[in-house]
Amino acid sequence: MKIKIDHTKCCGCKLCEVACSLSHTGAVNIQCSRIRVYIGEEFCLPVIAGPYTEAACNSKGVVMYEGHEVDECVVCRASCPVKSVFKEPDVGIPLKCDFCGDPPNPQCVLWCPAEALTLVDD
Helix, strand or coil: CEEEECCCCCCCCCHHHHHHHHHHHCCCCHHHCCEEEEECCCCEEEEECCCCEECCCCCCCEEEECCEEEECCHHHHHHCCCCCCCECCCCCCECCCCCCCCCCCCHHHHHCCCCCEEEECC
């Protein structure tokens, strides 16, 4: 199973970030979320850290995030099972999607009001 990302449906509400952090820490702390939503002028781009995503190449465009330019290759890097783009803020441990447990119950998918995130078979 993987989480399919359809950035054309993302509304930028960031409820996925809230649900993920709440599931993993018991509190709302989006710095501990395994998903982040990058918001550009004309689109929103959910990015999940871990090997469980299915993201299409977005032809290496540039996204502005918190005043920094980020190339859209971040989607592929976040999907890489070896490298991590998110780290736990206090201890620097890499954050990777774990499907919110076993059996899989990804809260980001459950709480996405726009259905931009869906669970699919490999």
